[in-house]
Amino acid sequence: MTHSQSARPRAVVTGVAVVAAGLVATAAFAAAKLRYPAAPRSAVVDDYFGTKVADPWRGFENLDSAATKKWVAAENALAQPWLEALPQRAWVKERLTKLWNYERFGVPKKAGGHYFYTRNDGTQNQSVLHVADSLDAPGRVLFDPNTASKDATIALARFEPSHDGRLLAYSLSDGGTDWEIWRFRRVEDGVDLPDELRRVKFWQMSWAPDGSGVYYSRYPARADGHGDDAARPAIYFHRLGDPQERDALVFAVTDHPTRAPSAAVTDDGKLLVVSIYEDTRRDGVVLKDLSRPDGHVTKLFTGFDANYNYLGSDADTLYFATTAGAPNWRVLAVDRAAPSAASARTIVPEAGEAIESAGIAGGRVLVSYVKDARNVVTLFERDGRRVGDVALPGSGSAANFEMKDTDPEVFFSFSDYLAPTRILRLDAATDTVSAWRTPKIDADTSAYVTEQVFYRSKDGTKIPMSITHRRDMPRDGNQPVLLYGYGGFNISLTPTFRPTVLAWLEMGGVYAEANLRGGGEYGEAWHDAGTVTRKQNVFDDFIAAAEYLVHEKYTRPARLAIHGRSNGGLLVGAVMVQRPELFGAALPGVGVLDMLRYQYASANARQWSGDYGLSEKPAEFAALYKYSPVQNVKKGVCYPPTLVTTADRDDRVVPWHSYKFAAALQAAQGCAKPVLIRIETRAGHGAGKPVWMQIEDFADQWAFAAQALGMPVPARAVPGAAGGV
Numbered sequence: 001m002t003h004s005q006s007a008r009p010r011a012v013v014t015g016v017a018v019v020a021a022g023l024v025a026t027a028a029f030a031a032a033k034l035r036y037p038a039a040p041r042s043a044v045v046d047d048y049f050g051t052k053v054a055d056p057w058r059g060f061e062n063l064d065s066a067a068t069k070k071w072v073a074a075e076n077a078l079a080q081p082w083l084e085a086l087p088q089r090a091w092v093k094e095r096l097t098k099l100w101n102y103e104r105f106g107v108p109k110k111a112g113g114h115y116f117y118t119r120n121d122g123t124q125n126q127s128v129l130h131v132a133d134s135l136d137a138p139g140r141v142l143f144d145p146n147t148a149s150k151d152a153t154i155a156l157a158r159f160e161p162s163h164d165g166r167l168l169a170y171s172l173s174d175g176g177t178d179w180e181i182w183r184f185r186r187v188e189d190g191v192d193l194p195d196e197l198r199r200v201k202f203w204q205m206s207w208a209p210d211g212s213g214v215y216y217s218r219y220p221a222r223a224d225g226h227g228d229d230a231a232r233p234a235i236y237f238h239r240l241g242d243p244q245e246r247d248a249l250v251f252a253v254t255d256h257p258t259r260a261p262s263a264a265v266t267d268d269g270k271l272l273v274v275s276i277y278e279d280t281r282r283d284g285v286v287l288k289d290l291s292r293p294d295g296h297v298t299k300l301f302t303g304f305d306a307n308y309n310y311l312g313s314d315a316d317t318l319y320f321a322t323t324a325g326a327p328n329w330r331v332l333a334v335d336r337a338a339p340s341a342a343s344a345r346t347i348v349p350e351a352g353e354a355i356e357s358a359g360i361a362g363g364r365v366l367v368s369y370v371k372d373a374r375n376v377v378t379l380f381e382r383d384g385r386r387v388g389d390v391a392l393p394g395s396g397s398a399a400n401f402e403m404k405d406t407d408p409e410v411f412f413s414f415s416d417y418l419a420p421t422r423i424l425r426l427d428a429a430t431d432t433v434s435a436w437r438t439p440k441i442d443a444d445t446s447a448y449v450t451e452q453v454f455y456r457s458k459d460g461t462k463i464p465m466s467i468t469h470r471r472d473m474p475r476d477g478n479q480p481v482l483l484y485g486y487g488g489f490n491i492s493l494t495p496t497f498r499p500t501v502l503a504w505l506e507m508g509g510v511y512a513e514a515n516l517r518g519g520g521e522y523g524e525a526w527h528d529a530g531t532v533t534r535k536q537n538v539f540d541d542f543i544a545a546a547e548y549l550v551h552e553k554y555t556r557p558a559r560l561a562i563h564g565r566s567n568g569g570l571l572v573g574a575v576m577v578q579r580p581e582l583f584g585a586a587l588p589g590v591g592v593l594d595m596l597r598y599q600y601a602s603a604n605a606r607q608w609s610g611d612y613g614l615s616e617k618p619a620e621f622a623a624l625y626k627y628s629p630v631q632n633v634k635k636g637v638c639y640p641p642t643l644v645t646t647a648d649r650d651d652r653v654v655p656w657h658s659y660k661f662a663a664a665l666q667a668a669q670g671c672a673k674p675v676l677i678r679i680e681t682r683a684g685h686g687a688g689k690p691v692w693m694q695i696e697d698f699a700d701q702w703a704f705a706a707q708a709l710g711m712p713v714p715a716r717a718v719p720g721a722a723g724g725v
Helices: 015-027 066-084 089-099 499-506 523-528 536-551 567-578 618-627 656-668 691-709
Strands: 045-048 051-054 109-111 114-120 128-132 140-143 154-161 167-174 180-186 192-200 213-218 234-239 248-251 260-265 271-279 282-289 297-301 308-313 317-322 330-335 345-348 354-361 364-371 374-380 386-389 397-404 407-415 422-427 432-437 448-456 462-470 481-484 510-514 560-565 585-589 642-647 675-680
Touching (some): 051 618, 066 691, 089 499, 089 691, 109 397, 140 167, 213 260, 234 260, 248 260, 248 282, 330 354, 345 364, 354 397, 354 407, 448 536, 462 499, 481 536, 499 510, 499 691, 536 567, 560 567, 567 585, 567 656, 585 691, 642 691, 656 675, 675 691
Parallel strands (some): 308 354, 560 585, 585 642
Antiparallel strands (some): 109 114, 128 140, 154 167, 234 248, 282 297, 308 317, 317 330, 330 345, 364 374, 397 407, 407 422, 422 432, 448 462, 462 510
16 A cells, blocks of 8 residues: 555644553543543424424534534544554554455456456455456456545446446446446446446446446436435436436336335346335335337336345246245246236245345356355256255355356355455356355464354344354453444344454454344344334344353453444444443444434435334334434443444435434543544445555554453564554
């Protein structure tokens, strides 16, 4: 990395301030000498069905106000030198830099005899897009995002090659925003076409089979020309060579205020499969006939009673995965000649394990199940006859499947907690697996082991948890443990390799990952049990995980840190407020923390209501108000050492959630334990974040947690770090 890439912008502080911060940090990890900036207050009080709720931090919702910007600058000026003075930080940063320095690859997409994939040589902040003419041929660079900005904060968000592989659609995200700019490049010579698509995010893009253009979902424009994500997107067709303003409207939802459509074209180009997203538990599907001039629309699944995911097609049949009548999902076949929900037939029935993903490859149906938070992949014939399980390298995560309806060649990733992500190739015709790329890291992980345990939550529900630690770890009740969780949006936590976790293990820590309700580990029933008025189950599951780790003598509360991001940031915020005495440190990242007002940030935030509910409804308000972290901070309570992290450009979970929570904690803290907030600039929710910025972020978080839990600097300390600063 260059110097400009490896050093984040810092507030200007004096040498005296740095030394003072170091003394505070290294002495008793106390906040007695921390003077928190005064947060702007207001007298806003909302009335929810007769319950008066004060919101003294409402002013933070104006992110561009002078008061908000002044507070952000002051908080960073306080936190940055304090964190940099922590004795463990230099070691963590150096070790993360080395652990991230390994060659790694993305899953290839195959088109027109070409293979498109990302590669990072180990030193690059952003992975580079390559194209190769065969699996064994050396790839050539097709697009390098590292050259797009000086600080590597412009990222390649997505890419889609045309069916013949002659053209590439690729999108860029600037500074971490979810908004994307789509461009088009000739594969032969790497030259961009003049076309550019804006006001796009989230929803898929699908090429017309002849390569003449793409179907995509676009948001309407605000007065300033930017996309308006408080409104609904609609599907357009962009013909290459035309300005975006001339794109043809293909489909729009006109009978519902928030449902969002996206499009996939069948391989023969005759049908547009329109998926209509309502929330995490409800979708609809309609079919638009592209072979007819009138573009006739057929309603297929329009009851919005379950999830319906389009998988692929052949000449006679459309395939879908659904939760309709099957909380663990099943696979349906629909007759293309006379498509209807009533005539849809089950070809892969619901099983005891939940389906995580599925697709069509070379005329066979591939299904990836989750069994006790590990993946099992099975092949079926189109009539539902079971072919057999795919041979995986071990117990872990199989994900990111890339396949085509008519091609048996499938690529996917495989990962566990201790080995870097491998890219595997499956021949679906013969059910054989081979390795395409197997990365090597600068570490010996043989000293560590992952064990899976099951514990009981408050209501008796059995919850799985994975614990990774040294093989010779003593069960003496005194190990420093980092407990991670998510518990939402039907997302399963399966084993994933992260350099950050390996660094934590090398610091002498234990890493635990709990599979909470609200996720997808055991299907829709498991997900549903952690949503809306049942969200407290998620927090109870996490608290029970912490109590298990203490009871089984892995650790004690003073040596137990909790970590989570996004919905996991909500998790950490909620449980640290409910059980502050149970934790030695808390790391809530980019969290949804004001649950009474999250839905007003953007249209996509309102669509989270399938998991969270809405404060606009009496029963759901009561549930939200009971656990919402911002509203449940109590004056005079001793909260654990807390480092809140967010980014000023996060337009998914807007940073005012973190601002409100940090301000509330700082104002209420009843003891000398520190409460800091780290606000990254030129970053968003996390996707596309350059490596240098991730290293700085986790160096701060892990050093903070290590100091709070009393972890010494590892023996392999960097020069000058062992004795502090």
